[in-house]
Amino acid sequence: MTIERKHSRQRMSQIVIHGDTVYLAGQVGENAAGGPAPAQMADILARIESLLAEAGTDKTKLLSATIWLSDIRDFAAINEVWDAWIPEGQAPARACVEAKLAATKYTVEVGIIAAR
Secondary structure, three states: OOEEEEEEOOOOEEEEEEOOEEEEEEEEOOOOOOOOHHHHHHHHHHHHHHHHHHOOOOHHHEEEEEEEEOOHHHHHHHHHHHHHHOOOOOOOEEEEEEOOOOOOOOOEEEEEEEEO
């Protein structure tokens, strides 16, 4: 079975497709970097939608989501954005943890696995 990689650089690919499974690299809120967690989350989710579309899938086919927060106190605020975004009855398996992120300007990172 082939592996397709998109937006690849030396360190990582933004999209990896293997069979009917799509893996996205962890996404951060580039357009909202340095802003509040809900704004970063909205930016991330828009980016995820775009990458999923490029891979031939969409948010109704999410299998798994991992969310990293630089401050777990943002949990309720990012959940409001997430809950408004995820289609009713289509929630993936999900984990959310507090972690030190790669740069202080990022407060949220989201990794996604989806079916095609």
